[in-house]
Amino acid sequence: MRRLCSVQQKIPCVFLTEVKEEASRKRDCQQFQVVATENVNPVAVEANIDCALATEKLDGTCCYVSLYQGQPYLWARLDRKPNKSAEKRFKKHQRSHKSSKDFMWNVEEDFKTVPETWIPAHRVKHHDGHPIPDENGHIPGWVPVEKSNKQYCWHSSVVDYEVRAALVLRPSSGEADVLEITAVPLAELQEQTLELIGTNVNGNPYGLGSKKQPVHCLVPHGVIPIPNLLPVDFQQISSWFQESPEGRVEGIVWHCNNGTLIKVHRHHLGLRWPDGDTCLANRPVVIRVDGKVEACSSSLFTSFLSLNGHFFSRLQDVNFES
Template identity: 80%
Template sequence: MRRLGSVQQKIPCVFLTDVKEEASRKREHQLFQVVATENVNPVVLEANIDCAFATEKLDGTCCYVALYQGQPYLWARLDRKPNKQAEKRFKKHQHTHKNYKDFSWNVEEDFKTVPETWIPAHRVKHHNGHPIPDQLGHIPGWVPVEKSNRQYCWHSSVVDYEVGAALVLQPTCDDEDMLEITAVPLADLQEQTLELIGTSVNGNPYGLGSKKQPVHCLVPHGSIQIRNPPPVNFQQLCSWFQESSEGRVEGIVWHCNDGTLIKIHRHHLGLRWPDGETCLADRPVVIRFEGTIDIYSSSKGLLSSFFPLNGHRFSRLQDVEYEL
């Protein structure tokens, strides 16, 4: 499988965007919407998007695999955000100047505390040894997923550090239409970012599992290809999302040859998400545990739940269950 760009920071939209002062369709309590204009972002032309690899933008929460205490670990996304006073100053500056530029942050005093284990994401700029906030006033970063932290219980359910493996959803090597749920060594996922999707993540747009039998898994970023992406044209993209069977996705992420990532999602275009059955949820899937599979029978979390189903096929991802 082609290994593509790691998602460490906010990805620019394929079109230049504008801010509308109306309630967001994507985020609760956000009183503005970021919408796409019909003007192509100059970044797109510089990165030669026509030669890019188009993949499905997944609706979950971003994760990262990297070393922690000497072993490969799953890390959860945790952006460091400003405290109430600093956020109030920042919003006042934005309203007065109609931009975020020239705002002066005091990183030591203006931001909420984070765990000692927190690290800033790659490519976050630093000044005098301190990470600098992005245009939203956030400092993207990561925190290791430790079993004792109940806040990340759904992250924990898809990894077993004793076995050193994670439960991963990805395309099969022998059938481009078929997906597989499999155990992948965390060492093989190092320095990759993945999307945690499932029952208790972001309203579960893919219809996975149930409250009684929750299903979660990690999907490597860039692994779900969009085979016939539309041209980068506002009207054609709108039509594709609404009329194409492949368009039943939250969005597209283009992986350009120079490493640039560019995206579009339905909310940029004023379109609903989810809107009926999703493309990913409708794909067939096989449970596949290979290699020294005996270790998974005594594993913890979802690895042990799916191990007995090795070789079992489901006609749709949303039909997956582990107690048959």
């Protein structure tokens, strides 16, 4: 089943939200905060969220696997953003209206250029053949991760096009609570979205690797389930985030039976992230990168190959000196 993320579709919050007249903790350019109320979103009720699969919302950068030049490729997220003059007008509108609604864009003139290989994300709306910006003034999209582009060197480290495989973190089959890092054929990941996490991504909340020996991997969206989650109630979920060891996550994404995705993250509840050790960082992990990738040119693949079969009691303890 294809896993979608917020880059591809707007995921509503599980609680109804309201605008608070304070600078956003999440977006530097936003002079207001979107905070959760205690009222459950009717969209969540209609989607029967109490029967949905609750999964961990991961803190990294979104990626996508799709065809490029005839073979499965990893694509990096690249939002098309407004140029300086358009951004100035947009921020002025946000400040005066406390919202981005009703702002008029000229997509042909207001946005920075992007590489010719750039494509808009799925479900981005179009008007007169042009993609329409979202509420943040961005047009979400993707560019293929090519080895020659140093801007995406950490993306490149987790994929090898010679053996057509990617380094993936996922639950280990047959072992409760244990994760595995393994090499997965890109063809098996095609048309999925994943999260790139690691040493040089988003401040490394999971404590992976070091500057000397960086560690990165891809996590398919929706594969890290949250066990024993409480009912959808504002106070109970807020307490779970703050008091439960399993609540040391950035947020929750519910996968409803009708295909609807619903989310909540700590920023909605005014909670810090990260706040101490994370739940994912403390999960045990086994390395399963076998001889099938011996011919690959990636140093990270080779490093993991040297650890094949090695067990670490915590994900954040993975290192190549063991």
